[in-house]
Amino acid sequence: MKKKVLITGIMGQDGAYLAKFLLSKKYKVYGAYRRNSNYENNRLRRLGIEDKIELIDLEINEFTSVNYVINKIKPDEIYNLAAMSFVASSFDQPLYTINTNFFALINILEVMKNSKKKISLYQASTSEMFGNSTKKSINENTNFDPASPYGISKVGSHYLVRLYRKAYNLDCCSGILFNHESPLRGEEFVTKKIIRQLCEILNNKRKIMYLGNIYAKRDWGFAPDYVEAMWKMLQIKNKDDFIIGTGKCYSIKEFINKTCKYLKINIKWTGKGINEKCINLNSNKAIIKISKKFYRPLDVNHLKSNPLKAKKILNWAAKTNLSAIIKKMCDDQISSFN
Ligand code: G4F
Numbered sequence: 487m488k489k490k491v492l493i494t495g496i497m498g499q500d501g502a503y504l505a506k507f508l509l510s511k512k513y514k515v516y517g518a519y520r521r522n523s524n525y526e527n528n529r530l531r532r533l534g535i536e537d538k539i540e541l542i543d544l545e546i547n548e549f550t551s552v553n554y555v556i557n558k559i560k561p562d563e564i565y566n567l568a569a570m571s572f573v574a575s576s577f578d579q580p581l582y583t584i585n586t587n588f589f590a591l592i593n594i595l596e597v598m599k600n601s602k603k604k605i606s607l608y609q610a611s612t613s614e615m616f617g618n619s620t621k622k623s624i625n626e627n628t629n630f631d632p633a634s635p636y637g638i639s640k641v642g643s644h645y646l647v648r649l650y651r652k653a654y655n656l657d658c659c660s661g662i663l664f665n666h667e668s669p670l671r672g673e674e675f676v677t678k679k680i681i682r683q684l685c686e687i688l689n690n691k692r693k694i695m696y697l698g699n700i701y702a703k704r705d706w707g708f709a710p711d712y713v714e715a716m717w718k719m720l721q722i723k724n725k726d727d728f729i730i731g732t733g734k735c736y737s738i739k740e741f742i743n744k745t746c747k748y749l750k751i752n753i754k755w756t757g758k759g760i761n762e763k764c765i766n767l768n769s770n771k772a773i774i775k776i777s778k779k780f781y782r783p784l785d786v787n788h789l790k791s792n793p794l795k796a797k798k799i800l801n802w803a804a805k806t807n808l809s810a811i812i813k814k815m816c817d818d819q820i821s822s823f824n
Contacts, residue, residue, distance in 0.1 A: 492559055494518045494546060494594075495567030496539065499670040500610070502529035504565055504713040509538055511717070516559050518544035518568070529670050547585055552593040556601070563720050565608045566594055569640075572674050573614060576636035577783050587639035588646075595650045595658070606720045607658035611644045612637070613705070613731065613789045615662065625792040626662070626729055633784045644727070651725060659719050661712075664731030664791045667811055668709040669818035677706065677815065680742055685819040687766075687773050688749055694773060698780030700738040700762070703788045705731040708806035708814075718800040731791025732804040742774065745812050 491508050495501045496517030505515050517530075521543040530536040542559070545551035546568050556564070569587045570576060576583040591609065598605050616624050617633035632638045643660075650656040671678040676697070686692035707730070715730045736744075739755070742764065746753045752767040764774035796802045806814075 488512055488514045489562045490514045490516065490559060491563045491565065492516045492518060492542075492556065492561040493565045493567060494544065495569060495610075496541070497527060497529060498567060498571070499529065499668060499672065499709050500666070500713060500716075501565075501567050502533055502535075502670060503668070503710045504567070504716060505530065505539055506533045506535050507710070507713050507717060509535060513563075515539045516561065517541050518546070518555065520545060532670065546590040546593065549593045549596065552590075553597050556594070556597045556605070560603055561605060563606045563608070564594060564598075565610075565716060565720075566591060567610050569610060570636070572672070573634050573636045573786075574674075574780075574782055576634050576639070580635035583635045584639045584642070587636070588642045591643045591646055595646060595656065598656055598658070599650065599654050604657060606725075607647070607656070608716050608720050609643055609647045609658065609660040610716075611647075611660035611662045611727065612640050613662060613664040613791065614786060615641045615644060616789065617786055618788070623733065623790045623792040624729065626727060626795055633786050634782070637786075648727070657725055659725040660727045661716050661719055662727060662729045663712055663715075664705040664707060664729075664789060666707045666709040666712045667815065669815050670709065671815070676738055677741065677811075680738075680745055681812070681815045681819050684742075684745055684749055684751065684773075685816065685823070688751060689820075689823055691823075693771070694775060696775055696777035696780060697738065698777065698782070699785050699787075700742070700776070701787070702785055703735045703737045703790070705733070705735040705789050705791045706741070706808055706811060707732045707804045708811050711805050715796060715800065715802045718802050722799065726799070728796045728800065729791050729793050730796055730802070731793050732807070733791055733793055734808070735788065735790040736808060741808070741812075744809060745816065748809070748812055748816055 617631040683695040
């Protein structure tokens with residue numbers, strides 16, 4: 487019999503790639519979404535899997551809804567990817583963030599605790615939990631020091647999963663994923679914003695782009711590589727939490743430089759701080775300026791993973807480097823204009 491999986495957050499980047507991956511492993515895939523939210527299955531359509539998934543209406547903050555859906559489907563595995571995942575917005579909407587990212591998980595864990603069937607749970611934890619850790623590279627033993635309501639909501643969820651695993655012997659684990667990008671990345675995240683807007687500038691659809699802190703550094707991997715790691719975590723017998731990342735990190739400015747190189751836009755940087763600008767050497771005009779609007783009340787300046795444990799125990803390592811990710815995202819963006 488086919489294994490059954492329930493994915494919350496099916497409409498997001500990770501939900502869509504994970505669904506595609508699990509379909510290739512012959513799972514029956516149920517995708518939970520919120521009926522009153524902006525129903526947007528465009529990512530599933532783009533991956534050609536829209537008709538292969540059973541979509542199911544789930545109010546994740548309502549215990550009765552979570553209880554009903556899980557008991558109806560009786561999944562073998564649940565991947566809890568539903569979240570308010572945009573860090574900047576979490577400063578404006580802390581209650582909404584904590585409700586969605588923390589309280590909803592208690593509903594799932596309580597249903598699992600009371601279920602006769604053994605269900606395995608993957609929880610989406612994040613590198614944002616480490617905040618401005620002073621460690622050069624972060625592993626599973628690094629202390630958490632979250633720097634946003636989003637990070638705090640995820641630390642709480644991370645500890646919930648540990649608690650239910652230890653106290654009730656539930657088969658659950660958390661993947662601590664560092665940033666992961668792809669052509670399906672949401673428009674609000676910095677990589678997609680840079681690529682989209684630089685491609686628009688190249689195609690004379692835009693003159694200028696505004697960014698915030700371009701000196702923050704991130705460990706960027708490729709989302710399709712990372713969903714495989716999620717699945718691998720649920721296949722091991724003794725559940726544990728794992729860091730998933732590339733082990734390399736670059737600043738936003740380096741990301742821009744690499745993207746401009748790929749798009750063959752000749753640039754130079756001038757000025758400092760809020761007056762820093764990126765000049766297109768062909769037109770001699772500024773194409774990137776800094777705006778305070780995109781600064782966060784508190785930012786995480788440096789995130790670099792040490793994914794050794796995942797390599798050793800899961801035999802997982804990131805396959806796609808940053809240049810390859812930039813190429814895929816730029817090619818996809820350019821083809822969307824045609
Ligand atoms: O692309 P970002 O918005 O991603 P962030 O905050 O690192 O969070 C992402 O990765 C986490 C780790 O996996 C996830 F948990 C989370 O859900 C999300 O997927 O911003 C990256 C950096 C930040 O330092 C930000 O201040 O880029 C800086 N930045 C500079 N200018 C900007 C901008 N970020 C955005 N989104 N927009 C800007 O204009």
